Amino acid sequence: MSGDLILITGVSGYIGFRTLILALEAGFEIRAVIRKAEQAKKLESHKRIAPFVNNLQFCIIPDLSDTYSYDSHLQGVTGLLHIASPLASETGDYERDIVNPAIKITLAVLNAAHRQSSIKRVVITSSAVTLIPISFMFGPAPPTPDLRLYTASDINTKFSTPYASAMEAYFASKTLSRIATKEFMEKEKPSFEYVNLLPALVFGPNELATNLKELMTSSCGMVMGSLIDLKIPEMIGASVHVDDVARAHIDALKPSVPGNRDYILSSDAPEGIIWDDAKEVVRQSFPEAVESGVLKLQGSMPTRPWRLETRDTEEAFGWKHISLVETVKALVGQYLELVATEKK
Template identity: 45%
Template structure:
């Protein structure tokens, strides 16, 4: 293929899968890492090792600094930018969540202005940018949302890290839009807006890895693990493999650029999370009721209607069914479980 792409967030859940798919597709990858020690861990990972010859690294300790990406972008054809602050509790939401989310995007985009080799930048946004945080308390379950919707309720004070994260993603999305409009760069920008990402975590080589490092792993599988949740979660899953695939496919100019695409499965009505119990009972009847799959838990679902018609038309494929996603994540869990008993 010959093209070299830059990837940020490669040590993360979605970023790792994206890097793997890019390498499998024949791209040369330059992965941005914050510490040199992360390079050996990534290169020697059993899924990445076969492609190590096409993987190199750029160490950037602070992605928010002006010019942080100047050297890393040398000779790069496209960028897959997945790194962003997480919703971790802090004593200063503005400093640790809001400002970095915007600054990283702008730092990257400004650096790219001076690199004529860069043709396209794909940025991971989020479907939470479609609605205000207050929507969760009083959800509109009849309206169908799409990439034309934007959360403009972004000011504090914030009552939690998640509320600040909600605003940070919206502000970052708006900042990218403004950059493209005012700077009219020589490269195209695509923003991808995934919903609740679930699926097998290719980073995990042990059960502890899965439980500790996969975002909200036990929450998403609460119905299967005997955990009863009180707070509803929006019923809008998307398989991590589809999110990664969309990032890699978006490099191709056949996907229209300077656009935003929502990534979500089982649209428009979404899923009922507790339905995963029936999926597991059908696929693994011999395992249910045992310590690994006690069942009996619950995860209430909130309806959030989504339109992904534009996304499916642009990319030329549909999203993985919820049943297959559940089978993938549970299959990985059982394989790792069996390897440790």
């Protein structure tokens, strides 16, 4: 494993960059896919990447849905980590800009891997939202909590279009890409195995963030906002540390992890978490920041219970997920460091 050549898409993103760091630290040779040449300079100059630049090559592929654009970069590659995906950005056409590109890129990667005999495994970043109906996420809260235990064999196949928001389209894109992957494997029967990783809400430190504005994006900003003064709408009660997601991508390349399987990534399973419990974590771990008002703890984030089965993941990977307590402490620690830096 260590010393093998792997290709990674999505390295300029939150999960992808963290995965790139851990893969380099684990001794892999990396071909990192970027869309623009200028992204390389920013990434390779990062303090966590700089010591490993001799083990890192960048591949410029402007259109990730062009399957043949991967061919020249896959020579000698044994593993492919496909992390890149269209983001949930508001647009005038969700199908055109979010859903269809996600499916096309996934199939482009799979077809490219199928043409390269050296590839043993393809690992894909999917999502735990593929397990549940859209109404579970966006519909009104049921009279009584839905306490069903969702497993990696679950998949939602029902969608109503047009999508009401970019986030709905994003969730649909993940589900339809997961379905497309299974259909591809059944039809083409490639020599490689696949692994679909299904993370719950991912947060934790963002090593690409150099200031508070950059940190307070996506899920990190939502969690931090609820610990300061923002009242966030009801959120599903399942999360996972970004480090767990990154190391799962790397460990999924190991022959010891059964392939052609889906694995849920979620901490504190199966019962899940209560988001407002994070406030007590902050009170105990950062009392000075609370007393000074840096962490106001005036926000809130109500929880909709979501029970997820992760025993298969823990058995296959040989480790347990980082808890909500440690994830919150890590994110808040980075937030306070950036606050101190910006005050200087």
